[in-house]
Amino acid sequence: MKLNEAKQQFIQSWGILATQWGINRTMAQVHALLLIAGEPLSTDNIMEELSISRGNANMNVRELMNWQLVDKVIIQGDRKEYFAAEKDIWKVATCIMYQRKKRELDPMIKVLNQLSDVEGDKRNAEIKAFTETIESIKKFAAQAEKTMDVMIKAEENWFWSSFIKLLK
Amino acid sequence: MKLNEAKQQFIQSWGILATQWGINRTMAQVHALLLIAGEPLSTDNIMEELSISRGNANMNVRELMNWQLVDKVIIQGDRKEYFAAEKDIWKVATCIMYQRKKRELDPMIKVLNQLSDVEGDKRNAEIKAFTETIESIKKFAAQAEKTMDVMIKAEENWFWSSFIKLLK
DNA sequence: CTGAACTTTCAAAATATATTGAAACTTATT
DNA sequence: AATAAGTTTCAATATATTTTGAAAGTTCAG
Incomplete structure (x- = not known):
């Protein structure tokens, strides 16, 4: 199985599992994306990978920070905010x-x-x-x-x- | 607190908790109702107590039987079906x-x-x-x-x- | 067999939840 | 201070889920 195919499969399944447990699908998909990412991702990365709007990406990433599952990462010399999930x-x-x-x-x-x-x-x-x-x-x-x-x-x-x- | 007030409170809260965990609110309310009932209830009892339609009552009671949380109870000399929840x-x-x-x-x-x-x-x-x-x-x-x-x-x-x- | 009592189904309607995107806001740079 | 880059908000819209209720189906007593 190709990496991208596997990533998409994981993101989809994680999203489905989440909705079955009363968690917003997109929030779970953002979480899944960050869990399997090799490095912190920006809002634009997330929008692109999940084909969602800026508002949606922003709101879910902040909700994940509320849940303490995701942290903001500052990258020197870049004004964008990046996000990384707790991997343990x-x-x-x-x-x-x-x-x-x-x-x-x-x-x-x-x-x-x-x-x-x-x-x-x-x-x-x-x-x-x-x-x-x-x-x-x-x-x-x-x-x-x-x-x-x-x-x-x-x-x-x-x-x-x-x-x-x-x-x- | 009056019994009926307490019953309603329990049914409402159980329903809310359930939706937060991805379970249909009405199914949980039917479950709650049967959990606190002193005796088996009919579809009409459930409709009345929860102010829901016959279709809704029927579908959720059957779903609860699928989950094995509720059993059908036959009462001699009565054509209606009655339902009782596992209480343990x-x-x-x-x-x-x-x-x-x-x-x-x-x-x-x-x-x-x-x-x-x-x-x-x-x-x-x-x-x-x-x-x-x-x-x-x-x-x-x-x-x-x-x-x-x-x-x-x-x-x-x-x-x-x-x-x-x-x-x- | 017939009809009354009861249960089940499911398309349409209602409700609840999630998403978009553009305007407002914030922050950093020159 | 002006502008550019990025973030946040939220009313409007879209989607998903739940509920209704009447028609169809089933069961049983006489």
């Missing part, structure tokens, strides 16, 4: 985990906490069904958050090797 | 994990495998950058898949208690 995949994964936890899971947990006590007789079947479900989601979420916090702080080798021991 | 949250979580892995992650991994060898000089910087990124994503994905497979098969208590040991 463990760091990429834990970064995404951190961001999504913060943006999406934490607010849900906050809501769950507010739902813990409903008015009325706790022996009432409807109230019991509701409360039990909420409580078990809360318990699960607490464990999941703990797990994610460990991963976010962990060093990759330590994490996987510990995890493998778990299986023995 | 560990089972819900591992079921979702299994489904999303199968539908979304496995296809991506298949693509990654096809991208492993590109034509050309392996010392070329562009080719090297591409290959290295793909390889490290593949390695990460392989570990992640292994982890998910363990979780999918695992019993909840065993998993969390083993995981806690890992931290010591």
Whole structure:
């Protein structure tokens, strides 16, 4: 397979995967492009490679910087801004985990906490069904958050090797 | 907080969380409704509670059955179909994990495998950058898949208690 | 077999999300 | 200070996704 063909294939597939997980397709494609680039790319490079407008390229590259997945790179003697992605995949994964936890899971947990006590007789079947479900989601979420916090702080080798021991 | 208010709040929040993760809002709301229901609900119940059309209710309830998160319940002497959600949250979580892995992650991994060898000089910087990124994503994905497979098969208590040991 | 009860389908309409591109803004150079 | 180079914004437009609802399909009791 030719390099350019492989690059395009990767960019497309990464974009599709992203949309399936609620991430803007173009943002993911810009990310993919930067992940496989040998050197930092300018906004014009990105526009060209993905056939997208300047506005779109600009907005997504900035969003990726918000997510801390991409950094601005200054090249001496060039007024253009260049961009480079974090390439350590463990760091990429834990970064995404951190961001999504913060943006999406934490607010849900906050809501769950507010739902813990409903008015009325706790022996009432409807109230019991509701409360039990909420409580078990809360318990699960607490464990999941703990797990994610460990991963976010962990060093990759330590994490996987510990995890493998778990299986023995 | 009143029960009905709390129910609505939960359904809304669950729906929002779902859209953020690429899941149809209504499907998630139907799921939420069934998770907190004290007894199986009919299509008419669902339409009423969520103010949605029959077509929408029907399609989402069937999609939830595809995902194996909801079962059809037959009530003797009633021609209507009723629906009930799996309430064990560990089972819900591992079921979702299994489904999303199968539908979304496995296809991506298949693509990654096809991208492993590109034509050309392996010392070329562009080719090297591409290959290295793909390889490290593949390695990460392989570990992640292994982890998910363990979780999918695992019993909840065993998993969390083993995981806690890992931290010591 | 017939008709009532219920479920499913799917084209059209509604809604939500993403993209464009030109104007406004910012920054660096002469 | 004027200009050129580059970046950002955002209203208008385009695209993608979801929802509706009525017609077609199915099932079952009498």
